[in-house]
Amino acid sequence: MAIQGAEQTILRDPALFYWILFPISIVMILTGILRHYATVLMNNAPKSASTLAESRERLALLRGVNLRNNACSVLDRESFEMRKNYMVTGFRNGAFLKDPNNRGQPPANPMTDPAGMEAMMGMLKGNMMMMIPQTLIMSWINAFFSGFVILKLPFPLTIRFKSMLQSGVMTRDLDVQWVSSLSWYFLNLMGLQSVFGFILGSDNAANQMAQQMGMANPAAMVNPLQPGQDPDKLYLNEAENLEVMEHFCILDGVEERILQNFAPAGI
Amino acid sequence: MAGPVADTREISGSDLISALHLAQQAPAILGQASRSGDTPNSSDTADYYARLEQLLLACLRTGDDQSAQTCLNRLSLRFGPSNERIMGLRGLYEEATAKDQPALEKCLQEYDNTLSQSPVNVPILKRRVALLRSLNRPSDAISGLIQLLDAIPTDAEAWCELADLYQSQGLGSQAIFSLEEALLIAPNSWNIHSRLGELLYICASEGDASRLLGRSVQHFSRSIELCDDYLRGFYGLTLASTRMLDNDYAGVSGQLPKKTLERLKAFALLKLGEIVESRSVDDQHWASSRSELIAAKELLNRQ
DSSP: OOOOSSOOOOOOOOHHIIIIIIHHHHHHHHHHHHHHHHHHOOOOOOOOSSHHHHHHHHHHHHHHHHHHHHHHHHHHHHHHHHHHHHHHHHHHTTTTTOGGTTTTTTOOTTTOOHHHHHHHHHHHHHHHHHHHHHHHHHHHHHHHHTTTTEEEEOOOOGGGHHHHHHHOOOOOOOEEEEEEEEHHHHHHHTTTHHHHHHHTTTTTTTTHHHHHHHOOOTHHHHOOTTTTTHHHHHHHHHHHHHHOOOOOTTTTHHHHHHHHHHSSOOO | OOHHHHHHSOOOOOOOHHHHHHHTTTTHHHHHHHGGGSSHHOOOSSHHHHHHHHEEEEEEHHHHHHHHHHHHHHHHHHOTTTTHHHHHHHHHHHHHHHSSHHHHHHHHHHHHHHHHOTTTOOOHHHHHHHHHHHTTHHHHHHHHHHHHHHHHHTOOHHHHHHHHHHHHOOOOOOOOOHHHHEEEEETTTHHHHHHHHHHHHHHSSSSSSHHHHHHHHHHEEEEESSSSTOHHHHHHHHHHHHHHHHHOTTTTOOOOOHHHHHHHHHHHHHHHHHHHHHHHHTTTTTGGGGGHHHHHHHHHHOO
């Protein structure tokens, strides 16, 4: 049992500092940067709609949402009812679907649908980019540096931190202030975000250009449909939302409002 | 170097004078890149390419085709000739430098070819509509635009263009519908609100005049509420409320009482006077809206 209050002292070779602490930190930073650029390289822009009907299928939903959100600030009752009826009938009949004949059939298996396959591939690539370097470095550290105590924190900590700071060192009595090499790796893994932000410029510097050139094309900009999702279901949902909407118009009484808010008192 | 950049931002570029100012900066902007050509990273920013695009448009308007060509080459060197936006800009350049009618027809042919390969090339779709319009085939332009909007109903710019086309064909109610759609996408844009007010005011000469004029007053008021020194909004409010008062629409079924309308008109005139006075002092800064200012002065003199 460690004596409470007494300072534990461990004689450490100062070379531990140069040969373990520094290499781990530097390797972590370098892999972080490498991973960033690899992601940028392999990240391809989301695929834009290839036919007009496909683009309509995606954007009709947004049109419904726009109507629902913004009708109150633009339309009077008559034109709102007209638009609402048009959108609701369109959603119900499947008039906006890519091919209305396939309506009601179960959605294609995302494994066989090439577009869905591509989206899944993108996700997989992103995950791989995280997983592979982590596994490699973790096994590298385990093989070379496991079991070293490399650092003493200059402040006391409670016993709860023991599992966080001393993984790989199976000593029950060791004071929590001591940090093992494996834990140093984990601390780096979690804590280097701000360093990357400093080095790589808030993480977006490399992606900005692609976004900018994509902006000209509203068809490519958004795809509210996830792969494998059935647009028909979303449409029916949206139709219901539109149906229950209460109409009010902020244009009613706007004249009084501006007179009250902007006009000087004498008028 | 900071000078021309700041200026570029300030000038809106929507009228010829400021477009000319912009285009005259071409050597500065284009030269700046070649000087820093040895460090490509310094000029390879989104900002720089946005500026190049602006410069291209300004140069085309002012007839500096050579600088425009340079801009276009730099852009397509960076983004590749198959980028949709670059294709649109190249089409614009070809159109602008076309000598005669057959050359324009050839451009149209090219657009159709491109579209048969990639039907959702938005910049080219839009260029095609604009070209049809300048070839004086408005009904083709309208049908092209409707096709575009059927596929991409969330494009406010296209809806505004459609409204303008409809209005040029004298189809007022269709134009109003299109502008309302544009407003549904961008509900807080005071310029579209006031444009809709103008359209309603124009359409009010036929049919349901009192209701349309009432709505026109509402939209002008809304545009003022959103931007409280918008010259066009006050100008329109003055005209619309004056006409309502003259035709005795005040108080008719659900319309504003006469007193409110009179107060609205007085308020609009007062603000117009203030705006005209303040902007006449700072003439250079408001150069791009000089014609609006003159019209407002003329209205004030008439009253």
